[in-house]
Amino acid sequence: MYDEMDRSAVKAMRRRGKTYGEIATDLGCNKKTVKRILEASTDKTYERDTPGSQVDRFKPQILEWLENETPVQRMLELAREKKDDAFTGSRSAFYARVQAFRVEWQQARADRFVRFEGLPGEYAQVDWGEIRNFPFLRAEGETRYFLAVRLKFSRLVYVEFATNMTLETLIRSMLRAFESFGGVAWVSVFDNMRTVTSGRDSQARPIWNPTFFKFMTELDSHPEACWPQSGNQKGAVENLVGWVKSNFLPERHFIDDADLALQAKEWVDSSNGSVSQAHGRIPSEVHREHERHRLTPLKITASEYGLFRLVRSGPESLISIDSNRYSVPVAHAETALVARVRERFIDFYAGEALVAHHERRRTRVFRPIQQPEHFEAVLVKKPRARVMLYRDHLIEQDISVAAYLAELCRRKRGAFGPQILDMYGLWRDYGTDQLGVACALASEHEAYGVDYLRSLLMAPRPIDPQRCLEVKDAPLQTEVDRSLQAYEVYVERTGL
Secondary structure, three states, X not given: OOOHHHHHHHHHHHHOOOOHHHHHHHHOOOHHHHHHHHHOOOOOOOOOOOOOOHHHHHHHHHHHHHHOOOOHHHHHHHHHHOOOOOOOOOHHHHHHHHHHHHHHHHHHHHOOOOOOOOOOOOEEEEEEEEEOOOOEOOOOOOOEEEEEEEEOOOOOEEEEEEOOOXXXXXXXXXXXXXXXXXXXOOEEEEOOOOOXXXXXXXXXXXXXXXXXXXXXXXXXXXXXXOOOOOXXXXXXXXXXXXXXXXXXXXXXXXXXXXXXXXXXXXXXXXXXXXXOOOOOOOHHHHHHHHHHHHOEOOOOOOOOOOEEEEEEOOOOOEEEEOOEEEEOOHHHOOOEEEEEEOOOEEEEEEOOEEEEEEEOOOOOOOOOEOOHHHHHHHHOOOHHHXXXXXXXXXXXXXXXXXXXXXXXXXXXXXOHHHHHHHHHHHHHHHHHHHHHHHHHHHHHOOOOOHHHHHHHHOOOOOOOOOOOOOOOOOOOOOOOOOOOHHHHHXXXXXXX
């Protein structure tokens, strides 16, 4: 059974131009299996009920025996000699299972998918750099980070500075890098970032962050993490960071982050337009002539992409995202949903269906971010709850609306319910901006009541445009005829 990393790697091998037969030979499987892997989604999950094997409990010991080059016949003898948990199955079953473990062990050792020949469009190197006490002219002691991305074949580079190294910053910066490259590399090589991988499993394979791996799958790019003890793998990535520090920062001063971003872009453009010592050519030219058309097309932009999160709504139909709570329809209370956290919005899905769409709040707000229509099924039976929910929603829309509501409720303590319901209707009809202006004008004249707001919001009657003089048989004038020759002929011909 091949997991999502195997399927991603098979697709990367296919992009390198390998045939089905060559891939099947490398994996030790049938060509039909390769075809099935290539046609399926990378993150497809398989569920199969298979009985366990007696040999499985000896797997850790078998892997150790394989390292020690212990013959399989001796492995069987040792397994049967165990006092407390001896193997009692057949020799053929033991040999077959050991062979399966041997294939896994050889694949882990060979690390067959980490190759650095650098075909056009094949590799992108990605890493973070950190600079403490950044040389700002207006501030001291601040730390800045930068993400450096380089296409290995052309040496085309992208550098972006940031104030943090969160997963979202990494993903959106990578998308902007691929936008500048004109596409996505087949394989993206990372240092062992904590936002990307949390370590290695029993087969020494990276344990990827689920949100990050989903992102790479949707880009159709295969992720690779450098082996911690392999300098020949890490060196190129780490040298990229060192290259930025030693070539961009010395003898430069920056006013603020905007000036830093401007100077960084100018320096990157200059570097991409200068001869590279790696191949003796200009990276931008090599990229344009040989590499750009080999990249995988980018399907989405940095601002539109939504980070994948599995979430669960609470009994109040609220979901917590980055310290804020967002509402979903009550029909989806206490259910598992998928959140897509975009740059400006957050969408919630039940399967493929969009169930809620919210404007994203970057700062923490203590009130839940709710849409009244999400609670319609409950509000039918609770009219007072409807009034209070509508009032809270209106208060969140605009400062002028909030101030007007506060005074309106004070003046009409026992009868503000109908006023709130009518104001909510005006908000739906005219929008936040127009209602806010109306509330501000009404407040200046101390006119508190929905009737005053409705009068201010009523659109004026349309005025009929002035009709043009129509003269029978007059020539059609499509543009100004300054000599008026056409009209002189008309006058002479008609006798006017």
